[in-house]
Amino acid sequence: xxxxxxxxxxxxxxxxxxxxxxxxxxxxxxxxxxxxxxxxxxxxxxxxxxxxxxxxxxxxxxxxxxxxxxxxxxxxxxxxxxxxxxxxxxxxxxxxxxxxxxxxxxxxxxxxxxxxxxxxxxxxxxxxxxxxxxxxxxxxxxxxxxxxxxxxxxxxxxxxxxxxxxxxxxxxxxxxxxxxxxxxxxxxxxxxxxxxxxxxxxxxxxxxxxxxxxxxxxxxxxxxxxxxxxxxxxxxxxxxxxxxxxxxxxxxxxxxxxxx
Amino acid sequence: xxxxxxxxxxxxxxxxxxxxxxxxxxxxxxxxxxxxxxxxxxxxxxxxxxxxxxxxxxxxxxxxxxxxxxxxxxxxxxxxxxxxxxxxxxxxxxxxxxxxxxxxxxxxxxxxxxxxxxxxxxxxxxxxxxxxxxxxxxxxxxxxxxxx
Numbered sequence: 001x002x003x004x005x006x007x008x009x010x011x012x013x014x015x016x017x018x019x020x021x022x023x024x025x026x027x028x029x030x031x032x033x034x035x036x037x038x039x040x041x042x043x044x045x046x047x048x049x050x051x052x053x054x055x056x057x058x059x060x061x062x063x064x065x066x067x068x069x070x071x072x073x074x075x076x077x078x079x080x081x082x083x084x085x086x087x088x089x090x091x092x093x094x095x096x097x098x099x100x101x102x103x104x105x106x107x108x109x110x111x112x113x114x115x116x117x118x119x120x121x122x123x124x125x126x127x128x129x130x131x132x133x134x135x136x137x138x139x140x141x142x143x144x145x146x147x148x149x150x151x152x153x154x155x156x157x158x159x160x161x162x163x164x165x166x167x168x169x170x171x172x173x174x175x176x177x178x179x180x181x182x183x184x185x186x187x188x189x190x191x192x193x194x195x196x197x198x199x200x201x202x203x204x205x206x207x208x209x210x211x212x213x214x215x216x217x218x219x220x221x222x223x224x225x226x227x228x229x230x231x232x233x234x235x236x237x238x239x240x241x242x243x244x245x246x247x248x249x250x251x252x253x254x255x256x257x258x259x260x
Numbered sequence: 261x262x263x264x265x266x267x268x269x270x271x272x273x274x275x276x277x278x279x280x281x282x283x284x285x286x287x288x289x290x291x292x293x294x295x296x297x298x299x300x301x302x303x304x305x306x307x308x309x310x311x312x313x314x315x316x317x318x319x320x321x322x323x324x325x326x327x328x329x330x331x332x333x334x335x336x337x338x339x340x341x342x343x344x345x346x347x348x349x350x351x352x353x354x355x356x357x358x359x360x361x362x363x364x365x366x367x368x369x370x371x372x373x374x375x376x377x378x379x380x381x382x383x384x385x386x387x388x389x390x391x392x393x394x395x396x397x398x399x400x401x402x403x404x405x406x407x408x
Contacts, residue, residue, distance in 0.1 A: 021282075023339060075283040076343065080336045087335075111283055120280030127274035131267050131301075132353055191356065198352045199274070200281070207350070208343045211388045215396070237359050244363055 005096040025216035037090040121150035129196030138192040145174040145197040171239025271348040272298035296345030320387030
């Protein structure tokens with residue numbers, strides 16, 4: 001009975017770690033350490049970005065559980081707290097029910113309120129536009145583009161759209177306002193606004209962790225994450241390209257209409 | 261002078277805003293992660309003239325080393341600081357201009373910019389791999405010495 005509870009707990013904490021931006025080797029090692037701490041000697045832990053399998057052998061009896069991981073929450077605050085929780089558990093070895101309670105406590109913490117989140121997206125686009133050499137006007141245009149990215153992400157998250165389509169739509173919608181302003185109002189460097197806002201869409205966690213996972217020998221994971229990075233990059237590229245060509249075609253159509 | 265190093269300030273502030281996107285809470289984490297981003301760009305500017313791939317390599321090594329140090333100081337995964345700190349190095353401009361060349365049908369420019377962007381991405385990968393391999397070996401050695 002106790003082993004089953006431990007198994008369930010290990011899968012839970014593994015999933016939470018993975019969803020909040022932990023590397024594969026961290027997920028595997030954390031579960032391994034907890035199992036070691038509770039005196040399980042014959043164990044196997046296997047993790048890839050979409051799945052964790054944990055096996056505990058007791059005598060001739062095997063306890064196995066696998067969890068499928070679909071969504072990512074990317075909450076670095078929770079990653080920090082989960083990592084600390086793992087260390088505490090390995091040191092103190094409290095009963096498993098106590099662990100479940102502590103895990104629930106960590107996961108219950110609310111994310112930032114919507115306003116802070118929107119502001120963060122806007123400000124990131126704002127400062128990255130300045131960083132890439134845009135002027136203050138460009139940065140001011142990039143701010144609402146950042147908000148558009150956040151809005152698209154939340155909306156697409158609600159309808160469970162895939163990463164390709166989400167990034168395509170976000171790339172297209174955020175590129176439109178600067179391009180339109182550039183063409184019909186002027187005074188705005190659309191390139192700078194778009195580059196600054198693209199930084200929000202870059203899959204930072206996947207890029208950072210792909211390298212760290214290769215080192216730990218997780219080549220399967222590295223390939224999976226690489227595919228994710230490429231799909232996201234392709235989505236952004238296609239989205240922005242659609243916006244650029246769309247605006248150009250609209251301009252041509254308007255010019256033709258004007259001539260007629 | 262000021263104009264050259266102003267981007268470091270923007271990198272700091274942009275990284276700080278990014279911390280909120282990734283839900284970082286504690287102020288010392290936020291400051292440390294933003295500092296990592298600013299230092300990465302400072303190093304990039306300091307080794308100006310070494311060729312862009314080398315610049316990216318040196319900047320990433322600096323950022324990754326700093327991230328590992330912060331991880332040991334604050335007892336938290338290094339990846340937290342690296343995810344934020346490496347963002348200013350991501351060649352966003354390179355990706356965009358490559359795409360622009362493709363749309364305009366300028367194939368030679370597309371290939372040139374594409375290769376440049378790929379090279380800088382490779383340099384970032386190599387740099388961060390080097391540092392975290394060394395950090396891992398150092399940790400294992402220290403752990404073994406403590407056991408003895």
